[in-house]
Amino acid sequence: MNSKKITYKGLGIVMVLFFIFSISANAQWNVPDHVKNKKAPQDATYELIKTGKSVYNKKCSSCHGQPGKGDFLKLNPAPADFGTSDFQDENTEGTVFFKLDEGMGGMPSFKHQLSETDKWCVTFYIKSFDDNFVVKGEKSSSIKTNLTVSSDNETKKLKVKAEFEDKNENLKALKGADVAFFVKRYFGNLPIGNAETDENGNAEIVFPDDIAGDSTGNAEVIIKFKDTDAYGNTTVTKTVSWANPVHYENPLNERHMWGDRASAPLWLLITYFSVVLGVWAVILWVVFQLTRINKLAKK
Amino acid sequence: MDKENTNENKKSLNQIVTDLTKPLKKHYGFRTWILFLIGIIMLGLFAYVIQLQKGLGVTAMRDYVSWGLYIASFIFFVATALIGMLISSVLGLIGYKWITPIARIAEMIAVGFALWAGLVIIFDMGRPDRFWHLFAYGRVQSPIVWDVTVVMTYVAISILLYLLPLIPDMPFLKKVMTDQPKWKQKMYHILSFGWVGSEGQYKLIKKLIRVLAVLIIPVALAIHTVTSWLFAMTPRVGWASTIFGPYYVTGAFVTGGAAVVIAMFIFSRDFRLRNYITDFHFDKMGKLMVLLMLVYLYFNLNEFIIPGYQQQRGEDHHIYALFQGQFALMFWLVQIGGMIIPIILLLFKKMRKPLPSLIIGIAVLIGAFFKRYIITIPTLMHPHLPIQNVPADFHTYWPTAFEWSITGMAIAGAVLVITILAKLFPIMPIWEIAHEEGITNEEMNEFTGNN
Numbered sequence: 001m002n003s004k005k006i007t008y009k010g011l012g013i014v015m016v017l018f019f020i021f022s023i024s025a026n027a028q029w030n031v032p033d034h035v036k037n038k039k040a041p042q043d044a045t046y047e048l049i050k051t052g053k054s055v056y057n058k059k060c061s062s063c064h065g066q067p068g069k070g071d072f073l074k075l076n077p078a079p080a081d082f083g084t085s086d087f088q089d090e091n092t093e094g095t096v097f098f099k100l101d102e103g104m105g106g107m108p109s110f111k112h113q114l115s116e117t118d119k120w121c122v123t124f125y126i127k128s129f130d131d132n133f134v135v136k137g138e139k140s141s142s143i144k145t146n147l148t149v150s151s152d153n154e155t156k157k158l159k160v161k162a163e164f165e166d167k168n169e170n171l172k173a174l175k176g177a178d179v180a181f182f183v184k185r186y187f188g189n190l191p192i193g194n195a196e197t198d199e200n201g202n203a204e205i206v207f208p209d210d211i212a213g214d215s216t217g218n219a220e221v222i223i224k225f226k227d228t229d230a231y232g233n234t235t236v237t238k239t240v241s242w243a244n245p246v247h248y249e250n251p252l253n254e255r256h257m258w259g260d261r262a263s264a265p266l267w268l269l270i271t272y273f274s275v276v277l278g279v280w281a282v283i284l285w286v287v288f289q290l291t292r293i294n295k296l297a298k299k
Numbered sequence: 300m301d302k303e304n305t306n307e308n309k310k311s312l313n314q315i316v317t318d319l320t321k322p323l324k325k326h327y328g329f330r331t332w333i334l335f336l337i338g339i340i341m342l343g344l345f346a347y348v349i350q351l352q353k354g355l356g357v358t359a360m361r362d363y364v365s366w367g368l369y370i371a372s373f374i375f376f377v378a379t380a381l382i383g384m385l386i387s388s389v390l391g392l393i394g395y396k397w398i399t400p401i402a403r404i405a406e407m408i409a410v411g412f413a414l415w416a417g418l419v420i421i422f423d424m425g426r427p428d429r430f431w432h433l434f435a436y437g438r439v440q441s442p443i444v445w446d447v448t449v450v451m452t453y454v455a456i457s458i459l460l461y462l463l464p465l466i467p468d469m470p471f472l473k474k475v476m477t478d479q480p481k482w483k484q485k486m487y488h489i490l491s492f493g494w495v496g497s498e499g500q501y502k503l504i505k506k507l508i509r510v511l512a513v514l515i516i517p518v519a520l521a522i523h524t525v526t527s528w529l530f531a532m533t534p535r536v537g538w539a540s541t542i543f544g545p546y547y548v549t550g551a552f553v554t555g556g557a558a559v560v561i562a563m564f565i566f567s568r569d570f571r572l573r574n575y576i577t578d579f580h581f582d583k584m585g586k587l588m589v590l591l592m593l594v595y596l597y598f599n600l601n602e603f604i605i606p607g608y609q610q611q612r613g614e615d616h617h618i619y620a621l622f623q624g625q626f627a628l629m630f631w632l633v634q635i636g637g638m639i640i641p642i643i644l645l646l647f648k649k650m651r652k653p654l655p656s657l658i659i660g661i662a663v664l665i666g667a668f669f670k671r672y673i674i675t676i677p678t679l680m681h682p683h684l685p686i687q688n689v690p691a692d693f694h695t696y697w698p699t700a701f702e703w704s705i706t707g708m709a710i711a712g713a714v715l716v717i718t719i720l721a722k723l724f725p726i727m728p729i730w731e732i733a734h735e736e737g738i739t740n741e742e743m744n745e746f747t748g749n750n
Contacts, residue, residue, distance in 0.1 A: 261438040272439050276448055282514050283455055286463075286507050293466065294493030296500045 029104055031095050038094030043136040044124040050229060052125030055118050059110070060100075067129050075106055088130035097123045146171060147179075147236040149223055156242045159204040160223050162197045164231075173201030178226035181205050183219050183243075194226065213243025312738050312746055319725040319732075320475045322570040329722065336715045343708020346701045347422065355425045357701045363686055364679045364696035369423035371671040372706045375554065376416035376713065377450070377526050378547070378667065382555020383409025383457055384519035388512040397583050399735060400575045400727045403464065404562050407726070408555065409457045411716035417450050419709050442528045449522040456515045461720070463508050466494050467501070467730040470747035483723070495749040496740055523547045530674070536606075536617040537678035546598040552591045553638075554667035560584050560660035562717070564653055566726055575727060578652060585651030588663070592642045599634065617681045626677050629669055637666015 042048075065071035068083020080087050091099070100119060103109030110119060127133045144165040151158055158181060162174040177197045182189035192211065195203035213219040221238050225231035255265045350357050360367045387402035398405075421427045437444040469491030476483060494500060524544035531543035540546070563584065567576035606614040607622070621630045641659045644650040650659065676696055680686075686694060698706075733743055 257440050259440070261436065261440075264439045268439055272445070272448075276452070279452055279514065279518060282510065283452070283459065286459055286511060289503065289507055290466075290492050292503060293500055296497055296503060297493050297495045 029099060031098055035094045035098040036092050038092075038097065040093060040097070040120045040123065042120075044127070044134065045137045046135060047137070048121050049124045049128050049135065051118070052121030052123070052128075055114065055122050056125050059114070060122065063106075067126070077105070079107070082126045083129050088127070093123055093127050093133075096126050143231070145174060145225065145231045145234045147223060147225075147234050149221075149236050149238045151238060151240055153242075156207040156209075156240075157204050158207055158221060158223070158238070158240070159202060160195075160197075160236070162201045162203065162225070162231075173197075173199065174231070175199045175201055177201075177203075177231055179203045180224055180226045182222040182224075183211055184222055184237075189222055192221075207240060207242045209242075209244075211243040212246045213241075215245055215247050217241050217243050217245040219243035311736055312733055312742060315729055315732055315736065316471050316475055316746070318572060318575070319727055319729055320472065322572075323472075323476065323722060323725065324479070326722070333715070333718065336711045336718065339711035340708045340715065343704045343706075343711070346704035347708070350422075350701055350705065351427070357699060359692075359696050359699045359702065361693045361696075362689065363682060363693055364676055366423075366675050366679060367696060368672070368698040368702040368706055369419055371668075371675040372709060373416055373419045373423070374526055374547070374671040374674070375668050376412045376419055376709065377523055378551035378554040378671070379558050379713075380409045380411075380413035380416060380453065380457070380555070381519050381523055381548070381551035382559055383460065384515050385552050385555065386559065387460060388515050388519075392509075392512055396735065397580060399731050400572075401559060401563055401580060401584070403461070403728055404566060404726055405555070405559050406457065406461045407717045407720050408558050408562060410454070410461050410720070411713040412558075413450065413454045413457050414716060415709050415713040417447075417454065418712070419706075420447075420450075422705050422709070442525060442532050445525045446522075446529055449518065449525050452518050453515075453522045456511055456518055460508070460511050460515060462490070463504060463511065464728045464731070465490065465724055466492055466504060467496065468725055468728060469494055470496065470749055471729050471743075472724070474747050486723075496744040496747065498740070501740060520548060523551050530678075535678050535683075536613045536681050537674070540602060542598060542601055546602055549591065549595040549598050550667065550670065553588070553595050553663060556584065556588045556591055557660040557663035557667065560588070560656050561664065564657040564660070566721070567653070570721075570726065572727070575732070581653045581656045582648070582651045585645045585656055588659075589642055589645045592638055592645075592663075596638055596642065599638070613681065613683065617677060620677050620681065621673065625680075626673060630673055633666045633670045633673060637663055637670065 063073050063075070063079045064082065065073070065079075066083075067081060070081055070083075072079040072081055082088070097119060099107070100110050100114075100122060102111070114122070124135075128135065146163045146165075148161045148163075149158065150161075160179055162177050162179060163171040164174045166172050175197050179195055179197060180191060181193045181195070182191050184190075190211075192208050193205035195205050197203045207221075211219055218239050218241050221240055222235060223237070224233065224235040252259055252263065255263045257265060257268070259265075346357075358367060358369075383406045386398050386405040390398045391402060421430060424430065433444065433447060437447075469487050472487040473484065473491065476487065524547065527543040527547035530538040531540055533539065560581070563576050563580065567573050603618070603621075607618050610618070620626050641663050644655070644659055649655065680694075680696065730743060
């Protein structure tokens, strides 16, 4: 009895799933003509696109992945990759807004989930991958920033001064910016601290005392802004001699069975060449002796 | 010695020279045989040109089975070549007289197969034009460098060991082969190195042969031990075995012994030398084969019973594939048909007669060829990590027509070398046979006109 019930239940679930699947697989977007030309109530700006990006990363990227990367979930039908020109050519600003507003099949409706502004921001973000999409204003990251670094050997402090160029191209202190400090490692960069610039644009950290350096204790420090969208990829590097010296032993420098041909073990070289030369010496001796046959003809 | 006795000996020497040089002259069916061999070689060459153009993709070798029929053939060729050392060197140094008529045959097999063993390796290379890299960039630590070294050394010593006992035969050839083309006579003259049969010359040539006969023993052991190390130095199931060296060497003697028995039969029939290679020699070779195969059986027992009993992880798959699985049919055919039944049969005197010996020899030789297949391929199909997510043809291996044709070319090529040598020079040392018949150096010199 019980097992029969479970069987019916299971069958029911399978059928419902199948039904949903068949609907979602067969459904088509039905976008009314008038929405295709619909425009946002305000112009797209870099600020709004940035907001849209953070909303997108929370709500959309789990299925759609990062635009242009093709890392969307393998569903049927496949979630669109917004980085493709196919998508951008087919979908206007209004269409994108309509689709995320209404939803269809596996794609949920965000009508009541997101505010009107957020929906437009996401739309702007998605459309920002269209080369013809017009964005008003200036990219905030287009301001020119400058980092200068200095070090204090006594206190092992790394000091950095952040500046930006104003409209008259004068350098002015950049305050309230987060600066990140790294040490360059073999694979990637190791974060060693963050600091916020004061009103003079200065930030500093103390170099940690447990960093491994090269054989003389040198290490390369990399300093950049945390918010690259706002301040750009301005980077400054400095080599400090405060790290702990590490002496690396390269096993390939010694003579080993697994070494290259120049570092073959001595015993092997001696064995191999003495045997080869010894045997070939005898062979050549025999060949040379053949010339004596003629001389020995006279008894 | 009185005059009558000398006359009788002279007649005997005359008989020996006639018997042994007759097949070098006119020979019925020789041309057909050469054309047959060249036909096989041309087919293989055609296949090889396509392989050069299209790459090793025309073979069945893929990522897992990267050593296929070519490497299996290579071991087979090196193995067959080893018999020269056993018969003409070891048995000769011990002082066995019965090997005199077959020692040169063994040496011809050694030269033919050792020469082609080196070529078979090149057939297996995807970029043979880079062969010289081995010398320019090779590491002394690599068994492949050792292998190339010993193969070249063995070829050199084998050629010398073939050539040196030929020198005292040259005056006979110069005397008898006067109806032959000029280039042949010139070649006999050059290869005689001015031999006139003086006492000093005999002393020297015997010394040189003895030196080489001693030298070739460690070199021959090295060539096949190093060949086995190509496998045993690789930590793979079925290969990483400490007895692989002696296992290969004893297996090689069985292979070469079978090749010698087959060659003995063909030469004694086709060259009409039944009075020289007699039932006695087949009987001796049969007994020798039993001894060699019993030693080989002992190594086989060790090689399979220990992993079979332990059933270590990884080994178990391999042993199962050989005993009961994918390779079971070939494995048991080779082990029983190519070793155990021949041992039992050869224990009987009747089975050591020429014809039964030939049939058993062929069975042993075919078994020996596929034994090398069994050694090479199954291990490669049992890698340390499971084979998964690869194209279907990575899972299996069976040689393509290209591989069979090119291997056929190698076998035909080795046989062609032996055939050409047998047509240019007597297949038995005239002077040694004459010595055994009690003919003195003076009488031989008188015959050749070097008095």
